[in-house]
Amino acid sequence: MKGFTTKALHTFYKPNRDDGAIIPPIHLTTTFKFGNKGRYDYSRTVNPTRTILEQTLARLDNNTFGLAYSSGSAVLANIVALLKKDEVILFSSDAYGGTYRFIVNVAGNQGIKYKIVDLTDYVKTETILKNNNVKIIWVETPTNPLLKVVDISRLSKLAKKYKSILVVDNTFASPIIQQPSRFGADIVVYSTTKYINGHSDVIGGTLTTSNKELYTKLKFLQNAIGAILSPFDSWLTLRGLRTLxxxxxxxxxxxxxxxxxxxxxxxxxxxxxxxxxxxxxxxxxxxxxxxxxxxxxxxxxxxxxxxxxxxxxxxxxxxxxxxxxxxxxxxxxxxxxxxxxxxxxxxxxxxxxxxxxxxxxxxxxxxxxxxxxxxxxx
Missing domain, CATH: 3.90.1150.10 (Aspartate Aminotransferase, domain 1)
Incomplete structure (x- = not known):
């Protein structure tokens, strides 16, 4: 499949022989009988409707794995939870207010270290990377609300040089306009509340990656923290995604x-x-x-x-x-x-x-x- 809308409509789900439903059903169940083909057990851990959304968004981003959450802020919280003692998150001075609020006022109060810089200033950015144990670089491009664009390829080279994880918030662009993984992003994140759902009736967030080690860690955190997207909200987001x-x-x-x-x-x-x-x-x-x-x-x-x-x-x-x-x-x-x-x-x-x-x-x-x-x- 090459086209975006073809991928949005035909990724992962296929009508089954029992009922032939063209549109994926909403699996509202909390639990599953053991021994099923999909190896589903409990809906916080994995749910068929959410899985379709996660796989579809990964495909649209040209990534392998996807995870869906109850909000874009929940995505940020799960990624910050990757940090260990004395590891630092670096983010842009021109960032969404909610990103600033969580990193500074929540994670910061819990002892998580952070640095703030204009990520379009690559000299200052490298100086911080050189002098700090930066594990995660979190960047929006375009930024919110000044619409600055950051050179993802250039930032990716710096991230690799200093062994940092590059996370690109692609909410403003959507995968239709920009695909950060093609330019070296390790993780791509969205508030799906915005363009991906597109109808102002669902709060949600997702991340996609092709790094299996990162995915395994983040999948564990998604289940452990529990801020997952509900089956109904997953279905509504899939509905919106079809016309993105x-x-x-x-x-x-x-x-x-x-x-x-x-x-x-x-x-x-x-x-x-x-x-x-x-x-x-x-x-x-x-x-x-x-x-x-x-x-x-x-x-x-x-x-x-x-x-x-x-x-x-x-x-x-x-x-x-x-x-x-x-x-x-x-x-x-x-x-x-x-x-x-x-x-x-x-x-x-x-x-x-x-x-x-x-x-x-x-x-x-x-x-x-x-x-x-x-x-x-x-």
Whole structure:
């Protein structure tokens, strides 16, 4: 199988002779009779519906193994649990607020060591790797919410040089637009709540890898910690996954047009979007991303009323999350990234005037008209 949607529809599951169901069933059972062909025993350990999702996502990432969890945060917690005493996790200064919150305020309080750096600064990154026992490098690309892109290949070479595990959060891009394993990522992670499910009705997370040793350790932790994705949520995520390629095309088509429109608007100070990048950021984008994606961030010029702009929008409700079929707008400083101290936000360029837009699949004419009328009122 070569095509993404073909893989999404036809990986692992085949209709059986007993009932011939085309769509995989939901296995709600908690326990299984011993001696079954699939060697299932208890649904926390393994469940047929979850297995189909895990195998499908691994295939889409060009990886061998997959694991599904109850949230993207649960994925992070399980990976951090790989760390032993005196081992360090390195992550980006421009990271999702929940990533910062867990590593600094939860794992950090339990004695886990961490370092924070701009992972697009490869000199500083190597200095930290050289002088610290970094076991895990956790990187988002594009980052949330400043949309910076990180050269995965370059970071992978550094990870191998210093014997670190490179984990790439591919949530913003999805496997349709970017496949980090092709550039040397050891583990690829997602909040499946976002594009992969795509309908804003399931919280979930996954990881994929081709490293059998890592998979074995993480499978043990998944079972031991128990933050697994339920059978019903696994089934809903599989349902959403079947249209991922089609949805990402529409998300990206709309985002490209909106980014261009906003970049020319007199009330907009700056647009953050991979499709508008120049220089080194453009080179990296073109090397590892098939298209720029459906996420962008903007800053409105100081003399205009941001609150009035937000209140005037009809099709961009102010809400957290992203990647659903509907458009959303978010104020990171007070919402998704509020757990990051203000001085740290300012240091990395995450201003209080920054707005993050998740572009949906609505008709583009309606979306641009809505942005235009709201900006007129700002």
């Amino acid at each position: 390629e089609l949805r990402m095309e529409r998300h990206t088509n709309n985002a490209e047009k909106i980014a261009l429109f906003l970049s020319k608007h007199r009330k907009i100070k700056k647009v953050y979007y991979p499709g508008l990048f120049t220089g080194e950021q453009k080179r990296i984008t073109e090397k590892q991303m098939k298209r720029p994606g459906g996420m962008l961030s903007i800053e409105i010029k100081e003399r205009y009323d941001v609150k009035k702009f937000l209140e005037s929008l009809k099709y961009f409700p102010l809400a957290e999350s992203l990647g659903g079929v509907e458009s959303l707008i978010d104020h990171p400083a007070s919402m998704t990234h509020a757990s990051i101290p203000k001085e740290e936000r300012e240091r990395i360029g995450l201003s209080d005037s920054l707005l993050r837009i998740s572009v949906g699949i609505e008709n583009i004419e309606d979306l641009i008209a809505d942005l235009k009328q709201a900006l007129n009122k700002a």
